[in-house]
Each structure stands twice: as C-alpha cells, then as structure tokens.
Amino acid sequence: MPLEQMNIVIVGHVDHGKSTLIGRLLADTGSLPEGKLEQVREMCKRSAKPFEYAFLLDALKDEQSQGITIDTARSFFNTEKRHYIIIDAPGHIEFLKNMITGAARAEAALLLIDVKEGVQENSRRHGFMMSFLGIKQIIVLVNKMDLVHYSQKAYDHVVSEYTAFLKEINLEPLAFVPIAAREGQNLIPYSNTEMSWYKGQSILELMDGLEKEKSQSFQPLRFPVQDIYKFTEEGDDRRIVVGTIETGSVSVGDEVVFYPSQKKSVIKTIEGFNLPSQKKIESGFATGFTLETQLYIKPGELMCKATETRALVGATFRANIFWMGKNPLIKNKRYKLKLGSARTSVYLKEIVSVLNAAELTQENKPEVERHEVAECIFQTLKPVAFDISSQIEATGRFVVIDDYEIAGGGIITDCIETESLLTDYVKSREFSWERSDISPFKRTEKFGQKPQFIVITGPRRVGKLALAKALEAELFLANKSVYFLGISNLLAGLGSDVRVAEDREEHIRRLGEMSHLFTDAGLLLISTISDLDDNEVKILKTLNAPNDLLVINVGESHFYEFPVDCLIEKDLPIYQAIQKIKELLYKKDILIEYYL
16 A cells, blocks of 8 residues: 655755755665765765765755755655655745745645754744645754754753744644754654653654645535637537636536636536546546536636535635735735636735734834735735635635736635725725816717717627627717727727736726726717626726616627626627617617707
C-alpha cells in the first residue's frame, strides 16, 4: 500500500538555517541519491570550502552566488508513515511573493528561528502568512542551539517572545523544538545528545503526528467554470461546461446551481477526452459536463450542488491581504480580481487596519504599502461567488492584479451586505452633478419624447446592428432626437484604452456613463451589445439613472432574472421588428404622439 503524502512548507528569516535543515533531513533519512553526499563533500574539499548540508539544495546558480534561497524548491523524503514533500520557501523580504506561492500549497509548516539572532521582523511576517493562509499546524524550530552552547535560557527566551506574538494573531503552534540542524540535534528520533533538558519529541516524530487534511472530495461541490465548449458538426449541439473540480464530487442526475446567476439544471453527462463513460467524478479532476436544460453560462460562474451548502454571492467582502505590488494599494483605483475562474474589476473600499509586523501593532493608514499585511474591505462592480476561506479554502482565496502583475494575495473572511459600489458612486455623482437650466420637462415638451437608452442585445450574428441603424433612421425621419452609438465608435474614443475581450466589464461601465450623458440631454440613444446578462443590465440601469433602460432581445434570450422589454424573433423582417419596437415606445410613453 503506497504511503500517504503530505506537503509541508518550511519558512524562516534569511540565514536562519532552512536549507541546512532540509539537507540534513535528506541525509539522515537516507533520501539522497546514492553517492550524492560524498560528491558534495568532495566538491567542497576541492574548492577548499567547509562542507555545509545546505549545499545539497543549492541547485540554483543565483542561490549559490548570493547565498539566499530565491525561489520555492521542493524536496522529498519518506518516513515509515508518510511520503513528505518539503517546500523550501524564501526568507529574504524581496522574495516573500514566492514564499506565499509555496505556502499556499502546504498542509503544515515548519518555522525556523535562529536562537542567537532571535525573533526577527520576517519571523513575524511569516507568522502572519501562516495565519491568513489558514495553516493551523505549525511547528516552531529554534535553530542553531549549538551557537549558544545549548542554553535552555536562550531557548526559553525565544519561546516566550514568539508565543506572545502568535497569541496576538490567534495562532497556537503544535510545539517548539530546540534543534541544531547542522549537528543533527533533535531532527530524527534519539538524536538529542546535547539537550537533556528538552523532554519533547524530535522533528520527525512531530511531523508523523500531524493530521492529514481530509479529502476535498468530502467538502461541498465547488466547480469554477473555465469555459463552455460548443459543437456544431454532424448535428452535435452539445454545450459542455468545462473546468476543474476544486472540492466535492458530482454524479449524473445531480441538480446543480450556478452562482452568481443562480441558474439551475441537472447533470446529464460527464465528459472527458478519450475517456469511458462516467457516472461520478471527484475533486482534482479537470472535466466537463452537459446539462439536461441548455443554460447560457459564462466563464467565471461557480457550480455547486443544489442539495449542499451554497456558495456566498456578493459584491462586498472583508479580507486579509498581503500586498506585494510595486505601488501601494489605494482607494478608488481599479484593480483586477482573480477568484477561482472569475475575473472582475475590484476596488478597495476601506482599510480596516494595517498590521505592523515589526511592532505587532495595528495602524490606521490611507494605503497599504509593499510587504504589509492588512485587513481590508473590497467591492466589485458586479456580484461574485465565493466562500469564507476557513470553510472552503479553494474558493476563499484570491489574488489582485495591478498593471498586469500579481500584486497581492488574500483570503476572504466575511461577506458584507451593503449598497453596491455603483449605487454609492451614482449617489455621489448625482449629488455633485451640475444641472442644466433646461429641465427634463422642457426637453420632453420640445422633442416630443422621453429620454431613453435602448439596448439591442442577443447572440452574435442575428442582425442586431442592421436593426439598430434602421431604427435610428426611422425615428430620425419622424423628427425624433436619436443617436446610434456604435461599439466601434466607443472603442475608438472613450474606450480606446480598454481591451474588450479582456475587460468587457469596464467597457459596459463606460457605455453606461455615456448613456447617462446622452439621456440627460433628452436624447434617444441606441446601442448594440452581444450576449448581455442580468448583472450587466443592472450595471447599465444603475449608471443610466435617473433615466431608464429599454432592452430589446433578438433571437435566443440569455436572461434569467431580467424581464426583457421586447423579444424579436431571429428571422423577423426588419420592418416588422421596427414596427414592434415603435409600438412599445408609444405604449411606454417614450414616444409622445400628442403632447398637451
């Protein structure tokens, strides 16, 4: 029977002995390739350098030349109980970003402190990292005891200071262990010959006592939708929802819900390339599903079982974040949030506190600077689906992108019910809006119309553009003040800095702002957008306020909650479609035939 596997990250301040510890563990457990230890000893002898166990890990040229670990490296060794993967995370402050990348994959942590140097600022930072990454199993190793002649007093001082620190951030280590990594003291059972005052277990004994994480297959289903594959050849009309199952399991016949859209269906088939038919699949597998009911699903949605704990849906959440960006994290700046498969704009709403790792104090600051840990409140333009990290880690962690680079990583700690970012913004905008002396009533009286933003949507290639231009011409000939705003016009001007394929959300936001200007001037504005969804309509309606939005859908409707104002069949002649829209405009008193 194969040994179970456990990932353990080892962290600590630079030069506190991580590489030496790993090298010695590899040597003492017989996990080195045959002849490797002798080879390194001979290399040191030829170069007149004293042998160091750390040299066993110095595979990177930069590490050898600088003497510091600059990337996460993995090492492997076995005990009778387990196969261990040790992730050596950088300790130098400039490489904390890499440390977080390594630690995020760990089930437990070994945290080293040099007994002679004592608790350093990075020792505190690493404690924070363990806390907000949700790593609960932590063993603190007080290293280099040989340099203080194995003094219990020196060891007790470090234990006392670091215990007080960990208590402040609600962390309780499993154990403190005095070690001398280079000398092999307290690494493996019965290796303690110099510290008889220590009555605890060795590192390997403590590691074998760590609890293995429960299989993610027993957690509620979380399946971030990566893409939707469509087939059209030989009568194959399948839509396959694809992605990787982060947690849980799902079977054919299970009812599922997609968040944030809340669309429901039933799993019809489980799909895989060149794989036999499957009835059930578990976490860790990349796969695809077809559904009993053909739903319009967008990448970024989160699929859950209808019978299990649902994901949270919201636009405002509280989070702990570690900032690594070149520029500070500031309010009112648009960042990109990556959460599961979702990609959306995010703004910093509030900095609750910034934690000073050196002084262990909470500070009120207007921004979060590089290498700082902070508790913050974030807001997105539209709702996203997520979990509290302590409950389901896979969908409770996120990264923040600034200028196309990962600038921060964090965990969600709470979902907050509050007014949306757009609602707050529109209130502020309307409060400071400089009103024209020409009232909306006078414009309506002059033009014989009420201002309206008319959006023509639907799937691609159903004739939306031709219909929009024909409608504009018809209304113009009827002496109405109307304007067709083509997408290419918007992209060439106001949206020239936006890549629509990558940032549709920002394009929608700017279109909403433009519609507000046109309708404030009393005009009828017509525009076309393919595949609008419920949340995008809400963004446009909110930004266009106090004027209204009229949605015309051509062909198949992809809306789930929003009641479309007018449905136009795909092949309906344009003149009939225009007549149908005009009748609606008169019915809603947008076009006024007689104004008294």
